[in-house]
Amino acid sequence: xIPVVSVRAATAADVPRIAALIAMGHASAPMDAAAAETExxxxxxxxxxxxxxxxxxxxxxxxxxxxxxxxxYQLSVLPGLAExxxxxxxxxxxxxxxxxxxxxxxxxxxxxxxxxxxxxxxGLLELSSNKNRTDAHRFYERLGFARSHxxxxxxxx
Amino acid sequence: xIPVVSVRAATAADVPRIAALIAMGHASAPMDAAAAETExxxxxxxxxxxxxxxxxxxxxxxxxxxxxxxxxYQLSVLPGLAExxxxxxxxxxxxxxxxxxxxxxxxxxxxxxxxxxxxxxxGLLELSSNKNRTDAHRFYERLGFARSHxxxxxxxx
Numbered sequence: 001x002i003p004v005v006s007v008r009a010a011t012a013a014d015v016p017r018i019a020a021l022i023a024m025g026h027a028s029a030p031m032d033a034a035a036a037e038t039e040x041x042x043x044x045x046x047x048x049x050x051x052x053x054x055x056x057x058x059x060x061x062x063x064x065x066x067x068x069x070x071x072x073y074q075l076s077v078l079p080g081l082a083e084x085x086x087x088x089x090x091x092x093x094x095x096x097x098x099x100x101x102x103x104x105x106x107x108x109x110x111x112x113x114x115x116x117x118x119x120x121x122x123g124l125l126e127l128s129s130n131k132n133r134t135d136a137h138r139f140y141e142r143l144g145f146a147r148s149h150x151x152x153x154x155x156x157x
Numbered sequence: 158x159i160p161v162v163s164v165r166a167a168t169a170a171d172v173p174r175i176a177a178l179i180a181m182g183h184a185s186a187p188m189d190a191a192a193a194e195t196e197x198x199x200x201x202x203x204x205x206x207x208x209x210x211x212x213x214x215x216x217x218x219x220x221x222x223x224x225x226x227x228x229x230y231q232l233s234v235l236p237g238l239a240e241x242x243x244x245x246x247x248x249x250x251x252x253x254x255x256x257x258x259x260x261x262x263x264x265x266x267x268x269x270x271x272x273x274x275x276x277x278x279x280g281l282l283e284l285s286s287n288k289n290r291t292d293a294h295r296f297y298e299r300l301g302f303a304r305s306h307x308x309x310x311x312x313x314x
Binding site: 015018019022042044045047048049051052055057058060074076078079080081082084085087088090092093114117118122123124125126127128129130131137140141143144145146147148149150151152153154155156157 | 172175176179199201202204205206208209212214215217231233235236237238239241242244245247249250271274275279280281282283284285286287288294297298300301302303304305306307308309310311312313314
């Protein structure tokens, strides 16, 4: 039997585990579990969590299964002028524990994101996914997202 | 001789013209100039501008040429945990007066966006562009953006 997945707002205590999930899910250089656990304790993550919380417009969530954090995502609220001021929501940093992929954790988080977006008054929900993640693309399309756009990135260092 | 393009922060007085540029540039149902001018005066746009300004994290800009607003874009600042708390910037609602497309207004705005992003401490700049806008895709690639992601959208009404 697959344990129930619940999704809740992240707290500061979750940050090392969330950062480890992100490190394990890195698109081009994923870390193994031990390296990711070490990485997750870097103080930069706690500082970044403070900035997310202080913003008021960015919401970090975790998925729990049997008392363990097994997934994470962020939902950001973006006001804009288009469509007579339709608020956009951007889903970012969607990551599931590699040992649990395909078990419904991601779907539970995305259903949560859609419900949360409605509560936050979001009229258009969007996300981008690396072109090499073809499984993720089918996953998002099954959830009802339209793959309508090209996603562009530029690193500024 | 092509007049110089300058880019500056938008003010409340610019909102009807910005909204008209957005309406003329709508991906699936672009308005003609007269309809867009009427649309731009809808009070919902002034209210949305207040939300953008109040957020502190979303910045609306206009491009001017010979004293006339000929383009607009928005830059949104998104804190996150990934990459030890790298701040993301999202470029949205990039629109140029249809009569001036291809004249360098968009490039001036995107060079401004990249400079502004650095000032705002953004480490990763991103945007998405409708798949049917192939000219825009080549434009963004020439500016140095990598077309690395698939962009997904879901309208919530």
